Amino acid sequence: MTALPDFAPAIPEIVLAVASLALLLVGAFKGDGSTRLVSWLGTAALAVVLVLVWANTGDKALTFGGMFIADRFASFAKCLILIASGITLVISQDYLKLERMDRPEYAVLVLLATLGMLMLVSANDLMSLYLGLELMSLSLYVVAAFRRDAVKSSEAGLKYFVLGALGSGLYLYGASLVYGFTGTTSFTQIATTVGNGPSIGLIAGLVFVMASLAFKVSAVPFHMWTPDVYEGAPTSVTAFFAVAPKIAALCLMVRVLVGPFGPLVDQWQQVVVFISLASMILGSFAAVVQKNIKRLLAYSSIGHVGFALVGLASGTEEGVRGVLAYLAIYLFMNLGTFACVLAMKAGGRMVEDIKDLSGLSRTNPLMALCLAAFMFSMAGVPPLAGFFGKLYVFMAAVHAGLYALSIIGVLASVVAAYYYLRVVKIMYFDEPAEAFDRGQSGVIRFVMAASAVIIAIVIPLALQPMTHAAQAAAATLFLG
Structure with missing residues (x-):
């Protein structure tokens, strides 16, 4: 039996x-x-x-x-x-x-x-x-x-x-x-x-x-x-x-x-380097011309995958730790951003164009502040959490000798910063468009605000516990 x-x-x-x-x-x-x-x-x-x-x-x-x-x-x-x-x-x-x-x-x-x-x-x-x-x-x-x-x-x-x-x-x-x-x-x-x-x-x-x-x-x-x-x-x-x-x-x-496939690291590393480079470059340049916020976030997610794969390309324990820390930060950046997108409702209908965010700082300052925090974090602006996510994966790549990958990744991040900051510019410097409907869900407002606080304050102040947990998780894969 x-x-x-x-x-x-x-x-x-x-x-x-x-x-x-x-x-x-x-x-x-x-x-x-x-x-x-x-x-x-x-x-x-x-x-x-x-x-x-x-x-x-x-x-x-x-x-x-x-x-x-x-x-x-x-x-x-x-x-x-x-x-x-x-x-x-x-x-x-x-x-x-x-x-x-x-x-x-x-x-x-x-x-x-x-x-x-x-x-x-x-x-x-x-x-x-x-x-x-x-x-x-x-x-x-x-x-x-x-x-x-x-x-x-x-x-x-x-x-x-x-x-x-x-x-x-x-x-x-x-x-x-x-x-x-x-x-x-x-x-x-x-x-x-x-x-x-x-x-x-x-x-x-x-x-x-x-x-x-x-x-x-x-x-x-x-x-x-x-x-x-x-x-x-x-x-x-x-x-x-x-x-x-x-x-x-x-x-x-x-x-x-x-x-x-750990013993085949020399074989798969070159593939991961290629798809990482291609994802960072395409995600950075293709998003520049997008007018729909969801399509922009789609190309943004492709770029973020490329950045996360930089850590995997290193093939080291430090690289895997970087990937896990990056994903933890990515989680709150994206959930907060999509909470803002779900709050984009005007005249009883959902709107998705980036231009609908025009002048948001004057019609809904809290939402504009939260979305700006997420955009700056995705762009990797210190001292927000997104900066540390990119720092960890790039440092792992540098320590693994992948200098070209790191340099191109940083340059791609600079290009990506353009379309993130463009959203901030539209919210704070353009003339207001039709104001979003009031009475948004309290849950959405809470998730939006909580995610912004986590990205701007909690994670930067609690980096050591987060990286320690990621380190312990990564070490498990290398113990055999």
């Missing part, structure tokens, strides 16, 4: 899966009137799971035949993902009601996508990785097209689905090559085989796997879906896309490359 696996390391995922199914039943029996109830219960479930993840942080544990791993790296990533998903659910409620999309399945899909992300960062096998990847992706395809009566939303969902299927196909082909040349799908055994000497077929498989993961993080040249999906999807969905799945996919990329 086969012994049952140890369920303890996977308790957070199990709780979230049960909560998702229970809320699906609540929504089915109570109908559309239960949307707010399901959303708040979903947020509570994410909070409970966050506590469980925090309590479960400790020594490395393997279960389910070695396919699932719980360690400090996974716990750090899961905390960021759960915070992002919970806040996104909270700030989405008024927007969903305004756009007549307040249906309970929205919250359930967010929870299921989050479950897939948690499984991703704890994957220790190519098969369990694929399971988490598809659970996340299938949920995201649906929420991208959640506004069923809008052509743009349907188009966004279709584009994301078609290109997502391509990404999954690339992953499966790469995984099959890796399996064929190593005889295993286990990360631990792959690392052992790779350490004994790689083959050309194995390296080819790694390239396909990396291409798939680059699609999930929207790194150049696999970024083509990002601007259209960000613009076409409902704004609350775009806020979700910009943070939680991005963090999950980047952490997965770090685990896959540093873990099973």
Whole structure:
């Protein structure tokens, strides 16, 4: 008789899966009137799971035949993902009601996508990785097209689905090559085989796997879906896309490359350097001409992925620490920015053009101040948190001898500062446009203000605890 696996390391995922199914039943029996109830219960479930993840942080544990791993790296990533998903659910409620999309399945899909992300960062096998990847992706395809009566939303969902299927196909082909040349799908055994000497077929498989993961993080040249999906999807969905799945996919990329393929660092490093450079350059220059705030943030997110990959390109523990610290800062910068975008409502309708922010400092000074803080932070202006995120990844690259990558990254950051500061200029120096509607959600105002305080004050004053946690998480991957 086969012994049952140890369920303890996977308790957070199990709780979230049960909560998702229970809320699906609540929504089915109570109908559309239960949307707010399901959303708040979903947020509570994410909070409970966050506590469980925090309590479960400790020594490395393997279960389910070695396919699932719980360690400090996974716990750090899961905390960021759960915070992002919970806040996104909270700030989405008024927007969903305004756009007549307040249906309970929205919250359930967010929870299921989050479950897939948690499984991703704890994957220790190519098969369990694929399971988490598809659970996340299938949920995201649906929420991208959640506004069923809008052509743009349907188009966004279709584009994301078609290109997502391509990404999954690339992953499966790469995984099959890796399996064929190593005889295993286990990360631990792959690392052992790779350490004994790689083959050309194995390296080819790694390239396909990396291409798939680059699609999930929207790194150049696999970024083509990002601007259209960000613009076409409902704004609350775009806020979700910009943070939680991005963090999950980047952490997965770090685990896959540093873990099973760590001995191949000389092979994958040059690929990561290329996609990092390409993402920083395209993200910086393409955003300059954007007039829609969501498309601007789409190219901004591509640029930020490039900056985060600078840390991974170093292939060192310091670099991984930099990536994790960067993602923690990125989380609050983007959630705060999208809280501001969700507050852009004039005449009872949502507006998205950058010119709609004209003179915002005179019509809504608090929102203008918060958005300015986020723009300055994304540009990397000290002493805001965004400066330290870029400092950590660039220093890791310099210490790894990647001087050209660091120099080009700094120059790309200077170019990117132009379009961030242009938003600030429009808010503070242009003549006021139509004033945004008053009476914005108290939750959105709170998230906006709290994120600004975290970016401007809390993180700069609490850098040591944050970097210590990131260091402990990064060290887990290099202990073998």
